Amino acid sequence: MSEYYTIARRAGKSIGTHPGLKYLADRVRESKKVLDVGCGEGSRLTTLLLPRQSGWGVDINPKAIDLAKKQYPRHRFVVSRGEDLPFPKNYFDLAYTAFTLEHTVYPEKVIAEMLRVCRPGGEIIILCPNYGAPNRRSPVSDETPAKKILKGIIDDFSRAFKPSEKLDWHHVRPRQSYNRIDDDTTVEPYVFSLLIYLKQQGLQITNISSLWQLEAKPENLRKKLFLFLGRSNIFPFEFWGPQVFVSALKPSHE
Numbered sequence: 001m002s003e004y005y006t007i008a009r010r011a012g013k014s015i016g017t018h019p020g021l022k023y024l025a026d027r028v029r030e031s032k033k034v035l036d037v038g039c040g041e042g043s044r045l046t047t048l049l050l051p052r053q054s055g056w057g058v059d060i061n062p063k064a065i066d067l068a069k070k071q072y073p074r075h076r077f078v079v080s081r082g083e084d085l086p087f088p089k090n091y092f093d094l095a096y097t098a099f100t101l102e103h104t105v106y107p108e109k110v111i112a113e114m115l116r117v118c119r120p121g122g123e124i125i126i127l128c129p130n131y132g133a134p135n136r137r138s139p140v141s142d143e144t145p146a147k148k149i150l151k152g153i154i155d156d157f158s159r160a161f162k163p164s165e166k167l168d169w170h171h172v173r174p175r176q177s178y179n180r181i182d183d184d185t186t187v188e189p190y191v192f193s194l195l196i197y198l199k200q201q202g203l204q205i206t207n208i209s210s211l212w213q214l215e216a217k218p219e220n221l222r223k224k225l226f227l228f229l230g231r232s233n234i235f236p237f238e239f240w241g242p243q244v245f246v247s248a249l250k251p252s253h254e
Contacts, residue, residue, distance in 0.1 A: 015047060019211060020127045020245035024048060024096055027123060027247070028055075031093040037082045037114060038100025042068030045075060056092070058085060082110035087117045094118070096125040102138070102185050108167045108197075115201070121252040123206070126244060129182065130210050132169050132190025133240040135226050139182050140172045156236035159196055167197045192239035194246055203248040210241030 015021045028034050028048040036045040039057030041064050049055050058080040059065050068077040080086050082097070083106050095114040101107045114124045131138040134152020137145065169190060175183040191210045198205060212231050218224040229237035 019209070019213065020125075020243065021048075021098070023207060023245075023247065024098070024125050024127070027094055027125065028096070029053070031123075033092045033094070035085075035087070035092045035095040035114075035117065037085070037095060037097040037110065038103070039068060039077065040064050042072045042075060042077060044098055046072045049075075056087075058082065083113060084109075085113045085117050089116055090119040090122075091117050092119065092122060094123045094125070096127075098125075098127040099129070101126065101128045101189055102131060102182065102187060105171075105186055107169060107187055107189070111167075111198075115203075115250055118250050120250055122250050123247060124203075124250065125247045126194065128189045128244045130191055130240070130242055130244050131182075131185065131188035132193065133210065134236075135223075135240050136242070138172055138185040138188050139180060140175055140185050141188070142172055143170075153236065156192060156239070159193060160235070163196045163200060164193070165197070165200050168193050189244050190239070191241075191244040191246065192236060194244060195239075198246065198248050202251050204251075205246065205248050207245060207247040209245045210239050211243040211245050212238075212241035214242050 015025055025048045029050050034049065034055040036055065036057040039045050039059050042057055045055050045057050054074045057068060057075060057077045060081050062079050065077045065079045078086055082104060095118045097110065097114065101110060104110050118124055130136055134149045137143065137148065170188045172185055172188060174186055178184055191208065195205065195208050212227065215227055218227050226237055226240055230240050
């Protein structure tokens with residue numbers, strides 16, 4: 001097993017105190033048909049499910065799917081793009097993606113497909129880095145911190161007063177060589193624009209957080225200020241935390 005998949009397996013087996021993963025585990029264990037979009041080598045799906053449960057997982061990487069099938073034969077793993085899921089409409093009770101959307105080219109299509117295969121009244125759950133927040137950058141960001149913060153504040157107030165029907169995440173160029181986590185980032189997710197986008201799609205939001213509680217101890221005054229404002233739920237800083245955690249219900253009628 002390559003170092004990449006060894007790291008992925010270790011991460012996939014851990015839920016710990018992560019609020020989003022704990023919620024996801026609870027919801028997965030209460031659902032009959034569960035889909036993991038971007039399942040990798042399958043450890044996260046297996047960790048989330050109870051021993052008696054089986055689930056479905058898709059990943060674009062054939063090597064990852066081969067590993068998943070060998071390691072966890074009770075599940076059904078398929079090589080597939082998230083933008084074109086090989087399942088019928090209204091098939092799953094719950095579809096989730098955990099730390100995958102930042103590696104996609106068309107995140108809106110992935111979300112649309114998750115909604116398509118989820119039954120009416122079913123749930124989608126999204127977890128990923130909040131790289132698109134004005135105070136954050138992916139490892140391959142092409143923006144300067146000061147410029148991004150200024151532009152981000154303007155964009156946040158613009159979104160609040162004039163919601164967009166587009167997801168509007170910033171695309172970046174991944175590195176050719178993979179030396180650290182998320183060097184292969186292709187798009188920078190942002191929880192506030194995701195919230196607006198899902199509401200525009202008619203979904204009922206059940207959880208929305210940028211998970212400020214996961215933030216490491218700030219090193220400077222600016223970061224301390226953002227942390228205070230974010231944890232105080234002051235707009236727009238409440239959306240500037242380190243990760244995206246959203247759960248939403250598909251309309252019960254179509």
